[in-house]
Amino acid sequence: MINKWEDNVRRVVPYTPGEQPKDKNIIKLNTNENPYPPAPSVREILDNFDVSQMRLYPNPDSEILVNAISERYNLKQEQVFVGVGSDDVISMAFMTFFNSDKPILFPDVTYSFYDVWADVYRIPYKTCPLREDFKINPDDYKQENGGIIFPNPNAPTGVLESIDMIEDIIKSNSDSVVMIDEAYIDFGGKSCLPLIEKYDNLLVIQTFSKSRSMAGMRIGFAMGSEKLIKYMNDVKFSVNSYTMNSVTQICGAEAVRDEKYFTETVNKIIATREYSKKKLAELGFTFTDSMSNFIFASHKTVNAGYIFEELKKRKIFVRYWNKPRINNYMRITVGTDEEMDLLFKALEEILT
Numbered sequence: 001m002i003n004k005w006e007d008n009v010r011r012v013v014p015y016t017p018g019e020q021p022k023d024k025n026i027i028k029l030n031t032n033e034n035p036y037p038p039a040p041s042v043r044e045i046l047d048n049f050d051v052s053q054m055r056l057y058p059n060p061d062s063e064i065l066v067n068a069i070s071e072r073y074n075l076k077q078e079q080v081f082v083g084v085g086s087d088d089v090i091s092m093a094f095m096t097f098f099n100s101d102k103p104i105l106f107p108d109v110t111y112s113f114y115d116v117w118a119d120v121y122r123i124p125y126k127t128c129p130l131r132e133d134f135k136i137n138p139d140d141y142k143q144e145n146g147g148i149i150f151p152n153p154n155a156p157t158g159v160l161e162s163i164d165m166i167e168d169i170i171k172s173n174s175d176s177v178v179m180i181d182e183a184y185i186d187f188g189g190k191s192c193l194p195l196i197e198k199y200d201n202l203l204v205i206q207t208f209s210k211s212r213s214m215a216g217m218r219i220g221f222a223m224g225s226e227k228l229i230k231y232m233n234d235v236k237f238s239v240n241s242y243t244m245n246s247v248t249q250i251c252g253a254e255a256v257r258d259e260k261y262f263t264e265t266v267n268k269i270i271a272t273r274e275y276s277k278k279k280l281a282e283l284g285f286t287f288t289d290s291m292s293n294f295i296f297a298s299h300k301t302v303n304a305g306y307i308f309e310e311l312k313k314r315k316i317f318v319r320y321w322n323k324p325r326i327n328n329y330m331r332i333t334v335g336t337d338e339e340m341d342l343l344f345k346a347l348e349e350i351l352t
């Protein structure tokens, strides 16, 4: 039975995140988490945290964290917005900047949260098909639109676009806000952050979840012109002022200061990724030249859905989507060398 009040429900089809299995013995290569722990100084902060501080509301501006991020990226504090994971930041940005009757644009193969936010906020959208090689065709983004968003490198393909191409798109769209979701930029890509000084309609979004090993803490941030950031804060303070808790604020600030550890772990993951590309090629896989912490791979003869299920039986989780264009691909998160070797062993077994 459908009640009358249900006519007035905001109905949405929610985003489906990758599985978080309870079994600790699983090799988890399905949600692009970092296999290494966060910066060691985070441990210290938690050991010395004064619990009585929890009585108090957190600083609503997340000042400590905003300061640390703005220092790290040579920006003014007024150019940084923080949120509870970049999912929160992007959601706020959609609410703030995508209020046109014209459709927003994003690729057909991309982060599957964008259409969910567009639906929940009633934002019209149009997807632009990636080329055969999963590259963006910049001309697609030169039509009338109410805003633009895409990840660079893209997910789940791992394909990196050039700064010149991104600048070309921004230049052609001075009437809308362009958001570049740089969730994976630290794994070998070049950030378009310098462009924010030149274009006040560019918002660059990053996260602590991948390159800084803190998916569980939920920290994301956006960088842009003071004007953009001010508009985002106005909306944020109209929804919920105290989104980020005080423990997270100080842990995040501490983590972002440890440049040495950050570089070390990122480089380890890059090395494992390149080693994994060689191994996968030997096993008969083809893949994009990923510049992220995952590899988007397809086998020349064996169906991806089958490999995915067989790996699961062997307690190795990767990500698979039964969706047009990508239903013969698996997205494999880059784990430790040891985890990857176990994956290759299992693949050998499955493929022979």
Ligand SMILES: *Cc1c(COP(=O)(O)O)cnc(C)c1O
Residues within 6 Å of the ligand: 032, 084, 085, 086, 087, 088, 111, 151, 155, 181, 183, 206, 207, 208, 209, 215, 218, 219, 220
């Ligand atoms: C992981 C991811 C995010 C969200 O990460 P948070 O954990 O919410 O910071 C955003 N965009 C893309 C493309 C991602 O892969």
